Amino acid sequence: MSELQHSIRRQRKYLFYLLSLFFLGWGFTSAQSIYGGLILGTVLSMCNHWLISRRILSFSFAVEGEQKPPRLGTSMRIATAALAAIIALRNPEQFHIISTTLGLMAAYAVIMIDFGIQHYIKRMNRKEVK
Secondary structure (H helix, E strand, O other): OOHHHHHHHHHHHHHHHHHHHHHHHHHHOOOHHHHHHHHHHHHHHHHHHHHHHHHHHHHHHHHHOOOOOOOOOHHHHHHHHHHHHHHHHHOOOOOOHHHHHHHHOHHHHHHHHHHHHHHHHHHHHHHHHO
16 A cells, blocks of 8 residues: 555544544533534535545556546535535534534645654654764
8 A cells, every 4th residue: 555545544544533533522512513513524524535545546647557537526625615615604503614624624624734743753863864
């Protein structure tokens, strides 16, 4: 399995951990609309992460095989964000719109944090070798 596939699997695992924390917050606190929005946004963010990861893998295989690379599906991710906004705006008692927006950005935050951690680990490993 390539390093890219390991990264995607690790990020997906972190997103599931984050989603489980949001479910615990929804179940055990009185801020259910806030956690409901975070859950809605994070679930749709996970769908976007899955879509972009599939497209990136096919993109990398196409580049390696010197074929025409596929598009990355920006319109589908925008449509998912619009769907989250529509659901949150139509049901404000269950979903807080700002927390839904924050949940939509969860996958991107996880990707950036994971990249930073992996970069730090690789840098520390290089220093140990010297």
